[in-house]
Amino acid sequence: MDLSMSPTLLGKLLNPKLLKGVAGILLFVLAWHVGAKYSGVSSYFFPTPHDVFDAFLTLLNKGVLEVYLLDSLSRYVIGVFSGVFVGLSVAIVLGLNKKLAAIFSPLVNFFYAVVEAAWLPLFVIWFGYGLTTIVTLLTYVVAFPILYNMLGGIRTLPIIYINAMRTLGATKFQILKDVIFPGVLPNIVVGFRIGAGFAFRGLIIAEAIAATSGIGFLIFDGAANKHTDRTIVGMIIMGALWLIIDLAYLRPFERATIQKWGMVTTAEQRETQ
Amino acid sequence: MNKYRWILHPSLAVTMIVLVFSLVTFVKRDFKAAEILASFEMVPEKKHTIMVEVGIELEAFHMERFQSHGKMLKVDANKVYLRAVTSKNLDWFAHQPWINAITVWNRG
Numbered sequence: 001m002d003l004s005m006s007p008t009l010l011g012k013l014l015n016p017k018l019l020k021g022v023a024g025i026l027l028f029v030l031a032w033h034v035g036a037k038y039s040g041v042s043s044y045f046f047p048t049p050h051d052v053f054d055a056f057l058t059l060l061n062k063g064v065l066e067v068y069l070l071d072s073l074s075r076y077v078i079g080v081f082s083g084v085f086v087g088l089s090v091a092i093v094l095g096l097n098k099k100l101a102a103i104f105s106p107l108v109n110f111f112y113a114v115v116e117a118a119w120l121p122l123f124v125i126w127f128g129y130g131l132t133t134i135v136t137l138l139t140y141v142v143a144f145p146i147l148y149n150m151l152g153g154i155r156t157l158p159i160i161y162i163n164a165m166r167t168l169g170a171t172k173f174q175i176l177k178d179v180i181f182p183g184v185l186p187n188i189v190v191g192f193r194i195g196a197g198f199a200f201r202g203l204i205i206a207e208a209i210a211a212t213s214g215i216g217f218l219i220f221d222g223a224a225n226k227h228t229d230r231t232i233v234g235m236i237i238m239g240a241l242w243l244i245i246d247l248a249y250l251r252p253f254e255r256a257t258i259q260k261w262g263m264v265t266t267a268e269q270r271e272t273q
Numbered sequence: 274m275n276k277y278r279w280i281l282h283p284s285l286a287v288t289m290i291v292l293v294f295s296l297v298t299f300v301k302r303d304f305k306a307a308e309i310l311a312s313f314e315m316v317p318e319k320k321h322t323i324m325v326e327v328g329i330e331l332e333a334f335h336m337e338r339f340q341s342h343g344k345m346l347k348v349d350a351n352k353v354y355l356r357a358v359t360s361k362n363l364d365w366f367a368h369q370p371w372i373n374a375i376t377v378w379n380r381g
Binding site: 061062063064067212213244247248249251252 | 282283284286287288329330332334335337369370371
């Protein structure tokens with residue numbers, strides 16, 4: 001029986017690829033346990049999986065973990081949507097005005113290369129510690145990939161479509177709504193996916209410096225207070241959270257948009273073609 | 274079976290699990306908070322002096338939360354004494370899962 005082809009939930013859970021992945025994780029945990037237990041170093045330096053699990057339960061029972069998770073997620077969502085809004089707005093302005101695009105394109109390229117961590121000290125001075133600094137940073141991180149990709153999409157849009165609309169008497173807004181925006185939607189989706197990934201990393205860095213709660217704060221506060229088991233709990237939560245966001249939201253969003261439109265093909269699709 | 278397959282879509286499944294879990298947690302806490310708040314008389318628009326009995330070992334995180342909801346008088350083992358606690362803050366305390374009981378002495 002080929003279980004990988006079974007459409008039932010049990011069939012999906014018994015998928016050989018999934019089982020191999022789980023086996024890999026279990027092997028890693030076993031190697032970690034053996035290494036930590038028999039290495040001779042203290043649990044502060046190298047906590048065992050059991051120490052980490054205990055720390056996880058302690059944080060959960062003390063109500064700390066849920067507050068930190070909620071804070072991190074709310075900052076992430078606000079930052080990402082704010083970044084999308086800013087990125088799209090600036091891209092539309094620059095994309096439709098050649099003079100402005102010529103003036104600001106070198107600046108866009110320059111700032112795209114400046115990592116978010118370099119801006120953090122300045123944001124803390126300007127906005128202080130807290131939500132404003134974190135959301136501003138995430139907006140910066142998300143806006144640039146969207147802006148960059150959308151500008152690239154506008155530049156590569158066949159001019160014949162725009163000219164055709166113009167000959168029919170379309171206004172600038174109609175050209176934007178019916179030609180440019182649909183034409184660059186795949187680029188926006190790609191930019192959004194890149195920005196969402198960068199934003200997650202930026203969130204952890206921002207919380208380490210500018211917050212008193214959140215998963216990033218947990219990671220650095222744990223290490224500062226000799227609770228390395230809590231640091232590892234934070235790291236595992238960070239990885240698991242990103243996996244959930246990616247698998248449950250970003251990939252389905254990509255499948256429902258640019259893959260469905262044929263703009264991107266997956267490895268599986270290429271193998272079957 | 275086919276028409277229910279959409280339930281297994283990852284984004285929907287994750288969202289539903291999170292929503293249901295959150296709902297159950299909030300409802301449980303609401304019941305617990307109602308029990309705690311029913312054991313004393315809360316006077317709206319007045320500030321209360323209270324003793325909070327906690328069920329955990331306190332950390333800097335909890336102290337910070339205490340400070341933002343009242344003026345801390347002292348900490349004695351698992352009992353924390355605070356004054357100038359408003360009714361809204363009392364409600365917050367009652368909803369925390371790591372708080373077992375609250376004793377209130379209303380300002381006269």
